[in-house]
Amino acid sequence: MVDRFHGKVVIVTGAASGIGEATARRFVAEGAKAALIDRDEASLEKVANSLPADQVMVQTADVSDSRAVDGMVAAVIGRFGRLDVIVNNAGVHEGGDPASITDEKWRKVMSTDIDGVFYGCRAALPHLEKTKGSIVNTASVSGTGGDWGMSPYNAAKGAVVNLTRALALDLGKKGIRVNGVCPSLTRTGMTEDMMDDKKLLTKFAERIPLGRVCEPQEVAAVIAFLASDDASFMTGANVAVDGGVSASNGQPPQE
Template identity: 45%
Template sequence: MGRFAGKTVIVTGAASGIGAAAVRRFLGEGANVVAFDLSGEKLAALARDLPVDRFVTQTGDAANAEDIQATVDLAVDRFGRIDVLINNAGTVTFGDVTETSIEEWNRVMTVNVTGYFLMAKTAMPELRKHKGAIVMTSSLSGLGGDPHLVAYNTSKGAVTNMVRAMAIDHAPDGVRVNAVNPTFTRTGMTEEMQEDTETVAKFVARIPMGRPGEPDDLAKAMLFLASDEAGFITGVNLPVDGGSTASSTQAL
Protein backbone atom coordinates (compact mmCIF):
# COMPACT_ATOMS: atom_id res chain seq x y z
CA MET A 1 0.00 0.00 0.00
CA GLY A 2 2.95 2.38 0.35
CA ARG A 3 4.82 4.44 2.89
CA PHE A 4 1.72 6.11 4.34
CA ALA A 5 -0.63 3.14 4.67
CA GLY A 6 -2.85 3.62 7.70
CA LYS A 7 -1.78 7.23 8.18
CA THR A 8 -3.94 10.33 7.81
CA VAL A 9 -2.88 13.47 5.98
CA ILE A 10 -4.54 16.90 5.90
CA VAL A 11 -3.77 18.97 2.79
CA THR A 12 -4.81 22.64 2.66
CA GLY A 13 -5.19 24.44 -0.63
CA ALA A 14 -5.92 20.95 -1.90
CA ALA A 15 -8.21 21.52 -4.87
CA SER A 16 -5.62 22.47 -7.48
CA GLY A 17 -1.95 22.92 -8.24
CA ILE A 18 0.56 21.69 -5.67
CA GLY A 19 -2.16 20.72 -3.21
CA ALA A 20 -4.00 18.50 -5.67
CA ALA A 21 -0.73 16.86 -6.72
CA ALA A 22 0.04 16.17 -3.04
CA VAL A 23 -3.43 14.67 -2.52
CA ARG A 24 -2.89 12.23 -5.37
CA ARG A 25 0.63 11.32 -4.27
CA PHE A 26 -0.35 10.62 -0.65
CA LEU A 27 -3.36 8.57 -1.72
CA GLY A 28 -1.07 6.64 -4.06
CA GLU A 29 1.12 5.81 -1.06
CA GLY A 30 -1.83 4.42 0.91
CA ALA A 31 -2.75 7.42 3.08
CA ASN A 32 -6.15 8.60 4.19
CA VAL A 33 -6.46 12.21 2.99
CA VAL A 34 -8.59 15.15 4.12
CA ALA A 35 -8.57 17.79 1.38
CA PHE A 36 -9.32 21.33 2.58
CA ASP A 37 -9.96 24.21 0.19
CA LEU A 38 -12.02 27.36 -0.27
CA SER A 39 -13.57 26.05 -3.49
CA GLY A 40 -16.14 23.31 -2.99
CA GLU A 41 -16.62 23.08 -6.74
CA LYS A 42 -12.96 22.36 -7.38
CA LEU A 43 -12.85 19.87 -4.50
CA ALA A 44 -15.80 18.02 -6.02
CA ALA A 45 -14.02 17.87 -9.38
CA LEU A 46 -10.87 16.54 -7.70
CA ALA A 47 -12.83 13.86 -5.85
CA ARG A 48 -14.46 12.31 -8.92
CA ASP A 49 -11.78 9.70 -9.57
CA LEU A 50 -10.34 9.28 -6.07
CA PRO A 51 -10.92 6.40 -3.61
CA VAL A 52 -13.94 7.38 -1.50
CA ASP A 53 -12.95 5.09 1.37
CA ARG A 54 -9.71 6.99 2.00
CA PHE A 55 -10.57 10.51 0.83
CA VAL A 56 -12.83 13.21 2.22
CA THR A 57 -13.19 16.92 1.45
CA GLN A 58 -13.81 19.94 3.65
CA THR A 59 -14.75 23.33 2.22
CA GLY A 60 -13.61 26.38 4.15
CA ASP A 61 -11.28 29.32 4.54
CA ALA A 62 -7.73 28.37 5.51
CA ALA A 63 -7.54 31.54 7.62
CA ASN A 64 -10.75 30.88 9.57
CA ALA A 65 -10.29 29.26 12.98
CA GLU A 66 -13.71 27.57 12.96
CA ASP A 67 -13.14 26.06 9.51
CA ILE A 68 -9.72 24.85 10.59
CA GLN A 69 -11.12 23.21 13.73
CA ALA A 70 -13.83 21.55 11.65
CA THR A 71 -11.17 20.10 9.34
CA VAL A 72 -9.12 18.67 12.19
CA ASP A 73 -12.29 17.25 13.79
CA LEU A 74 -13.30 15.67 10.48
CA ALA A 75 -9.92 13.95 10.12
CA VAL A 76 -10.10 12.49 13.62
CA ASP A 77 -13.79 11.51 13.39
CA ARG A 78 -13.41 9.88 9.98
CA PHE A 79 -9.96 8.28 10.24
CA GLY A 80 -9.12 8.33 13.95
CA ARG A 81 -5.81 10.17 13.75
CA ILE A 82 -3.65 12.83 12.08
CA ASP A 83 -0.09 11.99 11.05
CA VAL A 84 0.81 14.65 8.49
CA LEU A 85 -0.23 18.25 7.92
CA ILE A 86 0.49 19.83 4.54
CA ASN A 87 0.11 23.60 5.00
CA ASN A 88 -0.21 24.65 1.39
CA ALA A 89 -3.04 27.19 1.00
CA GLY A 90 -1.80 30.56 -0.21
CA THR A 91 -2.54 33.83 -1.94
CA VAL A 92 -0.52 36.58 -3.57
CA THR A 93 -0.84 40.26 -4.37
CA PHE A 94 1.51 42.31 -6.52
CA GLY A 95 2.89 45.74 -5.71
CA ASP A 96 5.52 47.64 -3.77
CA VAL A 97 4.81 49.22 -0.37
CA THR A 98 3.20 52.30 -1.92
CA GLU A 99 0.97 50.25 -4.21
CA THR A 100 -0.20 47.59 -1.74
CA SER A 101 -3.39 48.41 0.15
CA ILE A 102 -3.79 47.52 3.81
CA GLU A 103 -6.63 45.19 2.80
CA GLU A 104 -4.35 43.33 0.39
CA TRP A 105 -1.56 43.20 2.97
CA ASN A 106 -3.84 41.84 5.66
CA ARG A 107 -5.34 39.16 3.42
CA VAL A 108 -1.92 37.86 2.30
CA MET A 109 -0.61 37.79 5.87
CA THR A 110 -3.79 36.20 7.21
CA VAL A 111 -3.89 33.37 4.67
CA ASN A 112 -0.15 32.73 4.25
CA VAL A 113 0.97 33.18 7.86
CA THR A 114 -1.89 33.21 10.36
CA GLY A 115 -3.65 30.37 8.55
CA TYR A 116 -0.54 28.20 8.72
CA PHE A 117 -0.10 29.05 12.40
CA LEU A 118 -3.72 28.23 13.24
CA MET A 119 -3.74 24.96 11.33
CA ALA A 120 -0.51 23.81 12.97
CA LYS A 121 -1.74 24.90 16.41
CA THR A 122 -5.05 23.05 16.00
CA ALA A 123 -3.53 19.85 14.60
CA MET A 124 -0.55 19.72 16.97
CA PRO A 125 -2.20 17.66 19.76
CA GLU A 126 -2.96 14.87 17.27
CA LEU A 127 0.45 15.16 15.60
CA ARG A 128 2.12 14.78 18.99
CA LYS A 129 0.21 11.56 19.65
CA HIS A 130 1.60 9.96 16.50
CA LYS A 131 4.97 11.73 16.22
CA GLY A 132 3.85 13.25 12.98
CA ALA A 133 5.17 15.75 10.48
CA ILE A 134 4.27 19.16 9.10
CA VAL A 135 5.34 20.27 5.64
CA MET A 136 4.64 23.87 4.66
CA THR A 137 4.73 25.50 1.25
CA SER A 138 7.04 28.47 1.50
CA SER A 139 8.78 29.85 -1.60
CA LEU A 140 12.08 31.06 -2.95
CA SER A 141 10.35 34.37 -2.20
CA GLY A 142 10.72 33.38 1.46
CA LEU A 143 14.50 33.07 1.07
CA GLY A 144 15.11 36.31 -0.83
CA GLY A 145 13.35 39.40 -2.10
CA ASP A 146 11.54 40.03 -5.39
CA PRO A 147 10.43 43.27 -7.06
CA HIS A 148 6.78 44.28 -6.53
CA LEU A 149 5.98 41.46 -4.08
CA VAL A 150 6.40 43.12 -0.70
CA ALA A 151 3.39 41.45 0.93
CA TYR A 152 4.07 38.00 -0.50
CA ASN A 153 7.81 38.18 0.29
CA THR A 154 7.06 39.19 3.86
CA SER A 155 4.53 36.40 4.33
CA LYS A 156 6.79 33.69 2.93
CA GLY A 157 9.76 34.98 4.91
CA ALA A 158 7.58 34.52 7.99
CA VAL A 159 6.73 30.96 6.96
CA THR A 160 10.42 30.18 6.47
CA ASN A 161 11.21 31.20 10.05
CA MET A 162 7.99 29.72 11.46
CA VAL A 163 9.26 26.37 10.21
CA ARG A 164 12.54 26.79 12.08
CA ALA A 165 10.92 27.94 15.32
CA MET A 166 8.30 25.18 15.30
CA ALA A 167 10.92 22.55 14.47
CA ILE A 168 12.90 23.52 17.56
CA ASP A 169 9.85 23.68 19.81
CA HIS A 170 8.36 20.35 18.78
CA ALA A 171 11.40 18.16 18.17
CA PRO A 172 11.09 16.87 21.77
CA ASP A 173 7.51 15.83 20.91
CA GLY A 174 8.74 13.83 17.93
CA VAL A 175 7.01 16.20 15.48
CA ARG A 176 9.12 17.30 12.52
CA VAL A 177 8.48 20.59 10.70
CA ASN A 178 9.91 21.39 7.26
CA ALA A 179 9.03 23.37 4.15
CA VAL A 180 9.37 23.19 0.40
CA ASN A 181 10.45 26.38 -1.35
CA PRO A 182 9.40 26.33 -5.00
CA THR A 183 10.59 28.54 -7.78
CA PHE A 184 8.16 29.63 -10.53
CA THR A 185 5.73 26.71 -10.81
CA ARG A 186 2.82 26.06 -13.15
CA THR A 187 -0.16 26.49 -10.79
CA GLY A 188 -3.35 28.50 -10.68
CA MET A 189 -1.57 31.21 -8.68
CA THR A 190 0.85 31.82 -11.56
CA GLU A 191 -1.70 31.40 -14.35
CA GLU A 192 -1.63 35.05 -15.44
CA MET A 193 2.16 35.07 -15.38
CA GLN A 194 2.23 31.94 -17.54
CA GLU A 195 0.34 33.81 -20.27
CA ASP A 196 3.20 36.31 -20.55
CA THR A 197 5.83 34.44 -22.56
CA GLU A 198 8.45 37.12 -21.85
CA THR A 199 7.99 36.72 -18.09
CA VAL A 200 8.18 32.94 -18.34
CA ALA A 201 11.36 33.20 -20.40
CA LYS A 202 12.96 35.43 -17.75
CA PHE A 203 12.15 32.92 -15.01
CA VAL A 204 13.38 29.95 -17.05
CA ALA A 205 16.63 31.77 -17.86
CA ARG A 206 17.42 31.72 -14.13
CA ILE A 207 16.60 28.04 -13.68
CA PRO A 208 19.59 25.85 -14.61
CA MET A 209 17.36 22.88 -15.41
CA GLY A 210 15.66 25.02 -18.05
CA ARG A 211 11.97 24.71 -17.18
CA PRO A 212 9.40 25.93 -14.66
CA GLY A 213 8.43 23.72 -11.78
CA GLU A 214 5.42 21.43 -12.00
CA PRO A 215 3.06 20.72 -9.08
CA ASP A 216 4.20 17.11 -8.92
CA ASP A 217 7.82 18.23 -8.42
CA LEU A 218 6.72 19.79 -5.14
CA ALA A 219 4.39 16.96 -4.18
CA LYS A 220 7.19 14.41 -4.42
CA ALA A 221 9.40 16.55 -2.19
CA MET A 222 6.56 16.89 0.31
CA LEU A 223 6.16 13.12 0.46
CA PHE A 224 9.84 12.70 1.19
CA LEU A 225 9.86 15.29 3.97
CA ALA A 226 6.75 13.74 5.55
CA SER A 227 8.09 10.18 5.31
CA ASP A 228 10.18 8.07 7.66
CA GLU A 229 13.06 8.42 5.18
CA ALA A 230 13.35 12.03 6.40
CA GLY A 231 13.13 11.00 10.04
CA PHE A 232 16.22 12.98 11.09
CA ILE A 233 15.35 16.08 9.06
CA THR A 234 13.56 19.01 10.70
CA GLY A 235 13.70 22.79 10.43
CA VAL A 236 14.69 22.62 6.76
CA ASN A 237 13.48 24.94 4.00
CA LEU A 238 14.12 22.83 0.90
CA PRO A 239 14.47 24.70 -2.40
CA VAL A 240 12.67 22.78 -5.14
CA ASP A 241 13.90 25.09 -7.83
CA GLY A 242 15.72 23.34 -10.67
CA GLY A 243 19.02 24.68 -9.34
CA SER A 244 18.06 28.36 -9.07
CA THR A 245 19.60 28.86 -5.64
CA ALA A 246 22.84 27.17 -6.73
CA SER A 247 23.78 30.38 -8.53
CA SER A 248 25.44 33.44 -7.01
CA THR A 249 23.25 35.44 -9.49
CA GLN A 250 26.37 37.17 -10.82
CA ALA A 251 26.43 37.31 -14.61
CA LEU A 252 29.50 36.05 -16.44
Protein backbone atom coordinates in the same frame (compact mmCIF):
# COMPACT_ATOMS: atom_id res chain seq x y z
CA MET B 1 4.90 3.64 -6.52
CA VAL B 2 6.00 2.92 -2.96
CA ASP B 3 3.40 2.53 -0.20
CA ARG B 4 4.91 4.73 2.52
CA PHE B 5 1.64 6.03 3.96
CA HIS B 6 -0.54 2.96 4.30
CA GLY B 7 -2.67 3.44 7.43
CA LYS B 8 -1.68 7.11 7.73
CA VAL B 9 -4.01 10.12 7.63
CA VAL B 10 -2.96 13.33 5.91
CA ILE B 11 -4.49 16.81 5.71
CA VAL B 12 -3.65 18.90 2.64
CA THR B 13 -4.85 22.49 2.49
CA GLY B 14 -5.26 24.26 -0.83
CA ALA B 15 -6.00 20.85 -2.33
CA ALA B 16 -8.36 21.98 -5.09
CA SER B 17 -5.58 22.77 -7.55
CA GLY B 18 -1.87 23.15 -8.18
CA ILE B 19 0.65 21.91 -5.63
CA GLY B 20 -2.08 20.99 -3.14
CA GLU B 21 -3.94 18.82 -5.63
CA ALA B 22 -0.73 17.12 -6.77
CA THR B 23 0.25 16.52 -3.14
CA ALA B 24 -3.12 14.99 -2.25
CA ARG B 25 -2.89 12.69 -5.26
CA ARG B 26 0.64 11.66 -4.28
CA PHE B 27 -0.34 10.75 -0.72
CA VAL B 28 -3.37 8.79 -1.88
CA ALA B 29 -1.24 6.94 -4.43
CA GLU B 30 1.11 5.99 -1.59
CA GLY B 31 -1.73 4.53 0.48
CA ALA B 32 -2.78 7.44 2.72
CA LYS B 33 -6.24 8.53 3.67
CA ALA B 34 -6.32 12.19 2.71
CA ALA B 35 -8.47 15.11 3.85
CA LEU B 36 -8.69 17.61 1.01
CA ILE B 37 -9.22 21.18 2.25
CA ASP B 38 -9.98 24.29 0.21
CA ARG B 39 -12.37 27.25 -0.09
CA ASP B 40 -13.29 26.25 -3.67
CA GLU B 41 -15.91 23.58 -3.05
CA ALA B 42 -16.65 22.78 -6.70
CA SER B 43 -13.00 22.24 -7.65
CA LEU B 44 -12.39 20.33 -4.42
CA GLU B 45 -15.23 17.92 -5.19
CA LYS B 46 -13.90 17.44 -8.73
CA VAL B 47 -10.50 16.40 -7.39
CA ALA B 48 -12.04 14.13 -4.75
CA ASN B 49 -14.30 12.42 -7.30
CA SER B 50 -11.25 11.35 -9.28
CA LEU B 51 -9.74 9.58 -6.24
CA PRO B 52 -10.79 6.40 -4.38
CA ALA B 53 -13.81 7.32 -2.23
CA ASP B 54 -12.64 5.24 0.74
CA GLN B 55 -9.35 7.16 0.89
CA VAL B 56 -10.53 10.76 0.77
CA MET B 57 -12.77 13.26 2.46
CA VAL B 58 -13.41 16.88 1.54
CA GLN B 59 -13.86 19.82 3.84
CA THR B 60 -14.36 23.41 2.77
CA ALA B 61 -12.52 25.80 5.04
CA ASP B 62 -10.89 29.21 4.94
CA VAL B 63 -7.55 28.73 6.67
CA SER B 64 -7.41 32.41 7.62
CA ASP B 65 -10.23 31.68 10.10
CA SER B 66 -8.82 29.91 13.16
CA ARG B 67 -12.21 28.50 14.14
CA ALA B 68 -12.65 27.03 10.67
CA VAL B 69 -9.24 25.41 10.94
CA ASP B 70 -10.06 23.94 14.35
CA GLY B 71 -13.29 22.59 12.89
CA MET B 72 -11.46 21.18 9.90
CA VAL B 73 -9.08 19.18 12.08
CA ALA B 74 -11.93 18.01 14.31
CA ALA B 75 -13.83 16.79 11.25
CA VAL B 76 -10.82 14.80 10.05
CA ILE B 77 -10.38 13.16 13.44
CA GLY B 78 -14.09 12.39 13.50
CA ARG B 79 -13.89 10.69 10.11
CA PHE B 80 -10.53 8.92 10.26
CA GLY B 81 -9.71 8.80 13.99
CA ARG B 82 -6.12 9.99 13.77
CA LEU B 83 -3.76 12.44 12.07
CA ASP B 84 -0.22 11.71 10.93
CA VAL B 85 0.65 14.58 8.57
CA ILE B 86 -0.57 18.08 7.87
CA VAL B 87 0.54 19.90 4.74
CA ASN B 88 -0.10 23.62 5.14
CA ASN B 89 -0.17 24.57 1.48
CA ALA B 90 -3.03 27.05 0.99
CA GLY B 91 -1.82 30.42 -0.21
CA VAL B 92 -2.71 33.59 -2.08
CA HIS B 93 -0.70 36.32 -3.78
CA GLU B 94 -0.93 40.10 -3.93
CA GLY B 95 1.78 42.45 -5.13
CA GLY B 96 2.54 45.77 -6.72
CA ASP B 97 4.28 48.96 -5.77
CA PRO B 98 4.46 49.15 -1.97
CA ALA B 99 2.70 52.54 -1.95
CA SER B 100 -0.30 50.99 -3.72
CA ILE B 101 -0.74 48.02 -1.38
CA THR B 102 -3.86 48.54 0.69
CA ASP B 103 -4.50 47.27 4.19
CA GLU B 104 -6.95 44.79 2.67
CA LYS B 105 -4.37 43.36 0.24
CA TRP B 106 -1.75 43.11 2.98
CA ARG B 107 -4.09 41.34 5.39
CA LYS B 108 -5.40 39.04 2.66
CA VAL B 109 -1.91 37.65 2.09
CA MET B 110 -0.86 37.57 5.73
CA SER B 111 -4.07 35.99 6.99
CA THR B 112 -3.88 33.11 4.53
CA ASP B 113 -0.19 32.61 3.88
CA ILE B 114 1.16 32.83 7.44
CA ASP B 115 -1.78 32.97 9.88
CA GLY B 116 -3.33 29.96 8.14
CA VAL B 117 -0.10 27.99 8.42
CA PHE B 118 0.16 28.68 12.14
CA TYR B 119 -3.50 27.87 12.75
CA GLY B 120 -3.10 24.55 10.94
CA CYS B 121 -0.01 23.63 12.92
CA ARG B 122 -1.60 24.60 16.24
CA ALA B 123 -4.83 22.69 15.62
CA ALA B 124 -2.96 19.57 14.51
CA LEU B 125 -0.46 19.44 17.39
CA PRO B 126 -2.39 17.32 19.95
CA HIS B 127 -3.08 14.70 17.31
CA LEU B 128 0.39 14.72 15.76
CA GLU B 129 1.92 14.26 19.21
CA LYS B 130 -0.03 11.00 19.56
CA THR B 131 1.21 9.65 16.23
CA LYS B 132 4.69 11.25 16.28
CA GLY B 133 3.63 12.89 13.07
CA SER B 134 4.94 15.43 10.63
CA ILE B 135 4.22 18.95 9.41
CA VAL B 136 5.20 20.19 5.95
CA ASN B 137 4.69 23.86 5.12
CA THR B 138 4.68 25.27 1.61
CA ALA B 139 6.95 28.31 1.65
CA SER B 140 8.69 29.63 -1.47
CA VAL B 141 12.00 30.87 -2.82
CA SER B 142 10.22 34.19 -2.33
CA GLY B 143 10.58 33.52 1.39
CA THR B 144 14.36 33.18 1.15
CA GLY B 145 15.03 36.28 -0.98
CA GLY B 146 13.20 39.32 -2.23
CA ASP B 147 11.32 39.90 -5.47
CA TRP B 148 10.42 43.11 -7.24
CA GLY B 149 6.79 44.08 -6.64
CA MET B 150 5.94 41.24 -4.27
CA SER B 151 6.51 42.62 -0.78
CA PRO B 152 3.41 41.11 0.93
CA TYR B 153 4.10 37.66 -0.50
CA ASN B 154 7.81 37.91 0.34
CA ALA B 155 7.03 38.90 3.91
CA ALA B 156 4.49 36.12 4.40
CA LYS B 157 6.61 33.38 2.88
CA GLY B 158 9.67 34.56 4.80
CA ALA B 159 7.60 34.18 7.95
CA VAL B 160 6.64 30.63 6.92
CA VAL B 161 10.32 29.76 6.48
CA ASN B 162 11.26 30.94 9.97
CA LEU B 163 8.08 29.62 11.59
CA THR B 164 9.05 26.21 10.22
CA ARG B 165 12.44 26.47 11.92
CA ALA B 166 10.99 27.71 15.21
CA LEU B 167 8.35 24.98 15.38
CA ALA B 168 10.97 22.35 14.62
CA LEU B 169 12.84 23.47 17.75
CA ASP B 170 9.74 23.55 19.92
CA LEU B 171 8.24 20.27 18.74
CA GLY B 172 11.24 18.02 18.25
CA LYS B 173 11.11 16.57 21.76
CA LYS B 174 7.45 15.75 21.20
CA GLY B 175 8.48 13.61 18.26
CA ILE B 176 6.94 15.94 15.68
CA ARG B 177 9.03 16.88 12.66
CA VAL B 178 8.46 20.22 10.88
CA ASN B 179 9.86 20.97 7.43
CA GLY B 180 9.11 23.24 4.51
CA VAL B 181 9.43 23.33 0.75
CA CYS B 182 10.53 26.41 -1.18
CA PRO B 183 9.46 26.12 -4.82
CA SER B 184 10.37 28.57 -7.54
CA LEU B 185 7.93 29.40 -10.34
CA THR B 186 5.52 26.46 -10.55
CA ARG B 187 2.75 25.76 -13.04
CA THR B 188 -0.38 26.34 -10.91
CA GLY B 189 -3.63 28.26 -11.03
CA MET B 190 -1.94 31.14 -9.21
CA THR B 191 0.64 31.45 -12.02
CA GLU B 192 -1.68 30.68 -14.94
CA ASP B 193 -1.38 34.17 -16.44
CA MET B 194 2.40 33.99 -16.25
CA MET B 195 2.40 30.71 -18.16
CA ASP B 196 0.90 32.52 -21.16
CA ASP B 197 3.62 35.19 -21.18
CA LYS B 198 6.34 33.73 -23.40
CA LYS B 199 8.69 36.66 -22.90
CA LEU B 200 8.44 36.35 -19.13
CA LEU B 201 8.95 32.58 -19.24
CA THR B 202 12.08 33.11 -21.31
CA LYS B 203 13.43 35.43 -18.61
CA PHE B 204 12.67 32.83 -15.94
CA ALA B 205 14.31 30.08 -18.00
CA GLU B 206 17.46 32.20 -18.21
CA ARG B 207 17.60 32.44 -14.40
CA ILE B 208 16.70 28.82 -13.64
CA PRO B 209 19.69 26.52 -14.20
CA LEU B 210 17.41 23.64 -15.25
CA GLY B 211 15.90 25.97 -17.83
CA ARG B 212 12.17 25.47 -17.15
CA VAL B 213 9.40 26.07 -14.64
CA CYS B 214 8.52 23.54 -11.95
CA GLU B 215 5.59 21.15 -12.24
CA PRO B 216 3.30 20.65 -9.20
CA GLN B 217 4.06 16.92 -9.10
CA GLU B 218 7.74 17.70 -8.56
CA VAL B 219 6.96 19.70 -5.42
CA ALA B 220 4.51 17.03 -4.25
CA ALA B 221 7.23 14.39 -4.46
CA VAL B 222 9.46 16.38 -2.11
CA ILE B 223 6.58 17.05 0.29
CA ALA B 224 5.83 13.32 0.43
CA PHE B 225 9.49 12.56 1.09
CA LEU B 226 9.68 15.07 3.95
CA ALA B 227 6.51 13.64 5.50
CA SER B 228 7.73 10.05 5.22
CA ASP B 229 9.97 7.93 7.41
CA ASP B 230 12.63 8.30 4.69
CA ALA B 231 13.21 11.77 6.17
CA SER B 232 13.05 10.59 9.79
CA PHE B 233 16.06 12.67 10.91
CA MET B 234 15.09 15.83 9.02
CA THR B 235 13.40 18.68 10.84
CA GLY B 236 13.67 22.43 10.51
CA ALA B 237 14.69 22.15 6.86
CA ASN B 238 13.34 24.44 4.15
CA VAL B 239 14.09 22.48 1.00
CA ALA B 240 14.59 24.39 -2.24
CA VAL B 241 12.58 22.90 -5.10
CA ASP B 242 13.71 25.59 -7.48
CA GLY B 243 15.65 24.16 -10.39
CA GLY B 244 18.83 25.66 -8.98
CA VAL B 245 17.68 29.28 -8.59
CA SER B 246 18.99 29.56 -5.03
CA ALA B 247 22.39 28.21 -6.09
CA SER B 248 23.08 31.56 -7.77
CA ASN B 249 24.47 34.69 -6.12
CA GLY B 250 22.50 36.78 -8.61
CA GLN B 251 25.28 37.65 -11.04
CA PRO B 252 24.56 37.10 -14.75
CA PRO B 253 26.06 34.15 -16.64
CA GLN B 254 29.46 34.65 -18.26
CA GLU B 255 29.04 33.78 -21.92
